[in-house]
Amino acid sequence: xxxxxxxxxxxxxxxxxEFRPVIFCRxxxxxxxxxxxxxKKFQNHEVVTVTGELTPAEREEKIAGLKExxxxxxxxxxxxxxxxINLQEYFTAVIHYDLSWNPTRHEQREGRVxxxxxxxxxxxxxxLYGEDNPIDGAVLQVILRKAERIRKTLGVSVxxxxxxxRITQAIMNTVLLHKRGGTKGRQMxxxxxxxxxxxxxxxxLDAKWE
Numbered sequence: 001x002x003x004x005x006x007x008x009x010x011x012x013x014x015x016x017x018e019f020r021p022v023i024f025c026r027x028x029x030x031x032x033x034x035x036x037x038x039x040k041k042f043q044n045h046e047v048v049t050v051t052g053e054l055t056p057a058e059r060e061e062k063i064a065g066l067k068e069x070x071x072x073x074x075x076x077x078x079x080x081x082x083x084x085i086n087l088q089e090y091f092t093a094v095i096h097y098d099l100s101w102n103p104t105r106h107e108q109r110e111g112r113v114x115x116x117x118x119x120x121x122x123x124x125x126x127x128l129y130g131e132d133n134p135i136d137g138a139v140l141q142v143i144l145r146k147a148e149r150i151r152k153t154l155g156v157s158v159x160x161x162x163x164x165x166r167i168t169q170a171i172m173n174t175v176l177l178h179k180r181g182g183t184k185g186r187q188m189x190x191x192x193x194x195x196x197x198x199x200x201x202x203x204x205l206d207a208k209w210e
Contacts, residue, residue, distance in 0.1 A: 003128060004037060007097065010126060011038075015045070015072065019093035019124050022075045024082065024109045026098035028053060034097065035076040046071045052080040059085060066090050082108040088118035096127040101139050101167070103147030104159055138171045142202050146209065161208040170201050 007023075014021050023038075025031040028051040035049030046069045050059050063085055066073045075081075075091060082105060094110045106127075114123040127144075129136040143160065151157045160167070 006128060008041060014093050014124060020072055020091045021093040021095055022077060022087060022091045022113060023095045023097050025078055028078055030098065031076050031078050038074060042074060044071060045074050047074045050077045050081055052078055079105060082112060086115065087112040088115050092120040093124040099129055099136055099139050101143060103144055107157055142171060142205060146206065150209065158209065
């Protein structure tokens with residue numbers, strides 16, 4: 001699993017710097033798999049997995065149980081924890097293992113840790129994405145980097161002005177329609193500015209967001 005192989009050295013570095021990480025996944029199956037694999041690799045840490053299969057009370061109980069932990073914790077979670085339970089008391093880093101196609105969701109994830117009451121002087125955030133993954137490339141170009149640019153320019157976040165499902169479907173359709181033999185060809189087709197449908201979508205969304 002190349003994504004897991006990439007995560008492990010980054011996680012080792014974060015832990016060596018004494019950050020306490022929360023790793024956010026998009027799917028329950030991914031979170032459970034990742035939690036199991038990290039438990040084998042990081043045996044000196046308590047690896048806890050929290051997903052939407054737990055009730056809100058069970059999630060809170062699992063998080064509160066970390067107070068008693070003798071080992072530095074690693075939390076693996078789905079977006080069920082991106083709202084509701086504050087994590088600043090226990091954690092100082094956020095890793096986006098899966099990209100969310102809604103930029104607000106990324107802010108919500110980081111906001112569980114980077115918030116009032118956080119005692120650490122620095123909070124770290126990392127985002128994993130596939131360099132040769134055409135979907136990740138499109139999401140980064142059309143949504144996430146645009147949201148970050150607006151936030152840095154204005155000092156505040158502006159919600160995406162479109163229905164997230166429509167944008168997601170448009171990106172998927174564009175990537176599938178523009179596939180041209182081989183990974184490199186697919187990646188080039190996404191970033192082709194010669195009037196492709198993704199470029200049109202990018203300009204339309206940019207205008208509405210501005």
